[in-house]
Amino acid sequence: xxxxxxxxxxxxxxxxxxxxxxxxxxxxxxxxxxxxxxxxxxxxxxxxxxxxxxxxxxxxxxxxxxxxxxxxxxxxxxxxxxxxxxxx
Numbered sequence: 001x002x003x004x005x006x007x008x009x010x011x012x013x014x015x016x017x018x019x020x021x022x023x024x025x026x027x028x029x030x031x032x033x034x035x036x037x038x039x040x041x042x043x044x045x046x047x048x049x050x051x052x053x054x055x056x057x058x059x060x061x062x063x064x065x066x067x068x069x070x071x072x073x074x075x076x077x078x079x080x081x082x083x084x085x086x087x088x
Contacts, residue, residue: 007034 009030016026042050
């Protein structure tokens with residue numbers, strides 16, 4: 001992922017402590033949550049990059065399919081022309 005997501009571990013730990021969670025447990029939980037957020041959540045920038053990559057890949061695939069279909073069409077025309085010559 002390209003950009004870190006801002007997560008205030010201190011504020012989160014303070015909220016846990018205020019709710020009655022022991023200090024050490026609140027701090028460990030806040031650190032674990034920060035790691036999880038950094039590793040697993042995608043940013044808008046990440047999604048935009050993914051979208052751009054998918055669009056580029058789809059354009060390349062479209063071009064390859066057009067070339068392949070054009071080749072198949074040319075081959076079909078050549079076969080039909082050869083058959084017409086054989087028949088006449």
